[in-house]
Amino acid sequence: MELQRRRSIALPQILATWLLLMAAYTGPAECIRRTSRFHGEDEGDGSGAVEAFKYSATACRVHTASLADFGGVGDGATSNTAAFSAAVTHLSQFASDGGGMLFVPAGRWLTGPFNLTSSFTLFLHRDAVILATREMNEWPIIDPLPSYGRGRDAAGGRYSSLIGGSNLTDVIITGDNGTIDGQGAFWWSKFHGHKLKYTRGYLIELMHSDQIFISNLTLLNSPSWNIHPVYSSNIVVSGITILAPVHSPNTDGINPDSCSNGDGAQPCPFPTDASPMDDVQLQECTYVKAISA
Numbered sequence: 001m002e003l004q005r006r007r008s009i010a011l012p013q014i015l016a017t018w019l020l021l022m023a024a025y026t027g028p029a030e031c032i033r034r035t036s037r038f039h040g041e042d043e044g045d046g047s048g049a050v051e052a053f054k055y056s057a058t059a060c061r062v063h064t065a066s067l068a069d070f071g072g073v074g075d076g077a078t079s080n081t082a083a084f085s086a087a088v089t090h091l092s093q094f095a096s097d098g099g100g101m102l103f104v105p106a107g108r109w110l111t112g113p114f115n116l117t118s119s120f121t122l123f124l125h126r127d128a129v130i131l132a133t134r135e136m137n138e139w140p141i142i143d144p145l146p147s148y149g150r151g152r153d154a155a156g157g158r159y160s161s162l163i164g165g166s167n168l169t170d171v172i173i174t175g176d177n178g179t180i181d182g183q184g185a186f187w188w189s190k191f192h193g194h195k196l197k198y199t200r201g202y203l204i205e206l207m208h209s210d211q212i213f214i215s216n217l218t219l220l221n222s223p224s225w226n227i228h229p230v231y232s233s234n235i236v237v238s239g240i241t242i243l244a245p246v247h248s249p250n251t252d253g254i255n256p257d258s259c260s261n262g263d264g265a266q267p268c269p270f271p272t273d274a275s276p277m278d279d280v281q282l283q284e285c286t287y288v289k290a291i292s293a
């Protein structure tokens with residue numbers, strides 16, 4: 001992924017590796033993980049241990065916790081919805097005290113949707129998989145986007161996105177190419193069979209948020225769109241591999257929507273393929289295959 005050329009924008013319908021830069025972007029910092037303050041300073045002695053590592057991100061965090069500290073079980077079968085929620089709630093107290101990072105260790109971490117917080121990093125180990133639950137009753141129904149007035153698949157509300165957040169500042173989702181698996185086949189077959197009462201969720205949706213950095217991840221089989229920043233500003237998406245079958249419905253890669261790099265995020269009417277954006281640049285994109293519709 002060391003392409004040098006800049007390309008001008010084409011709205012993403014892409015199975016690919018991306019780099020999307022907003023003009024105000026100043027470049028990542030080199031971070032070293034800090035020891036967990038939640039379960040002490042020790043490492044390597046049990047479930048709460050966080051491996052030492054370096055990573056690049058727009059901001060480094062003072063406080064680190066592991067999902068395992070919150071009762072998470074990475075066996076692919078146990079629900080970790082409560083563990084993610086508790087971990088984020090715990091780390092949210094550090095928003096104005098150096099920020100918090102939640103480390104997701106190697107394992108398959110089944111979960112329903114959860115929200116992030118400000119001054120926060122979600123970091124996935126290279127062998128970590130965040131696995132979206134197929135229990136539909138774990139997916140809250142949320143309001144349609146104000147500027148859409150309805151869901152895309154159906155009138156009315158929509159299923160929450162797997163990883164969400166509203167009104168946040170400084171959110172990083174990164175890792176050592178760990179995976180977020182939406183288990184989309186479950187949703188695609190319901191969609192094709194006209195069996196969904198509400199619009200499918202996305203893998204990642206951040207609303208009304210500023211300073212978002214998403215990098216070094218593999219996004220697999222989203223129910224619908226993969227990354228949806230909306231009414232947001234200063235968004236960088238870099239080094240992401242997005243995988244889904246060519247004929248999967250609406251599994252767009254990155255759909256920045258009503259976003260800008262400044263203070264200009266404006267509501268927009270029910271979107272066409274061209275959602276309003278100011279000053280968005282896509283850089284260093286490797287287009288593997290255009291997908292979906």
Ligand SMILES: *[C@@H]1O[C@H](CO)[C@@H](O)[C@H](O)[C@H]1NC(C)=O
Binds near residue numbers: 113114115142
């Ligand atoms: C996430 O936050 C939104 C509002 O910002 C809320 O509607 C939704 O229910 C929350 N999701 C979860 C899983 O708490």
Ligand SMILES: *[C@@H]1O[C@H](CO)[C@@H](O)[C@H](O)[C@H]1NC(C)=O
Binds near residue numbers: 166167208
């Ligand atoms: C989030 O920000 C939007 C836009 O500024 C505002 O309308 C909304 O009330 C805010 N929501 C919360 C929960 O603060």
Ligand SMILES: *[C@@H]1O[C@H](CO)[C@@H](O)[C@H](O)[C@H]1NC(C)=O
Binds near residue numbers: 001216
């Ligand atoms: C993230 O990806 C970049 C570019 O491929 C790489 O230089 C960096 O080491 C990666 N970070 C981690 C933590 O793997």
Ligand SMILES: *[C@@H]1O[C@H](CO)[C@@H](O)[C@H](O)[C@H]1NC(C)=O
Binds near residue numbers: 177218241
């Ligand atoms: C990340 O993993 C995906 C899926 O295995 C792979 O296609 C991609 O090349 C990997 N990216 C990097 C930078 O290693």
